Amino acid sequence: MHTVKEVSKLLDLTEHTVRFYTDKGLVPSVQRDKNNNRLFDQESINWLIGVKYLKQVGMSVEDIKSYVDLCLEGNSTIQERYEIILKQKKISQAQLEEAKRTVKYMEEKANHYLEIINGVIPDDTNPGDWESKYAKTQLKKRPS
Known part of the structure; x- marks a missing residue:
């Protein structure tokens, strides 16, 4: 089990961001110790990794929460989740192309x-x- 501090370093997120994501319900598997401190197992870390990448491509916290909820609903939502990921992949590819143009300009x-x-x-x-x-x-x- 990992603390907020350990997970924030591991995933290069601020401690505030980790807490914020858990408070918004984006990490459904997060656990608490007897002092109510958040504890993260590998499953919780996996949720955070997914949230981090979805946020990086510009997805709102609300949309990520909807995606998380769909995941929790199970197999009946696979097609919908697939379409969400395809849309985010397209956005990510556009961001990559823009980043390449920026690097070329800087070079x-x-x-x-x-x-x-x-x-x-x-x-x-x-x-x-x-x-x-x-x-x-x-x-x-x-x-x-």
Whole structure:
């Protein structure tokens, strides 16, 4: 059995979050000791892992609670749970693609800065200088 503190470290969640999830009924197998402290066995940890991932893809606590309730109803809800997971998988895939675009952008920016640092190109990253550079470029382009 594990304490809130141990589980929070294990799953990289705050202690507050672990308590919040259990208070909302998202971990139906959580147990209590004689002092009413939460105790987590492997089943409770498994529930928390699922909740953590569903929350990461943007599912609301209320929707996660509905999913948990469906799980507790048993086999008759498998199709409904499957559809929920497919929807969350699609959302997760979209988040992954966005994260890939973000990483690509950051890689390009980092490479640009390296070129500046290595003297390959002048510093064009300071927005404070853009107007004056832009104005000079535009003045050169205007017909006399």
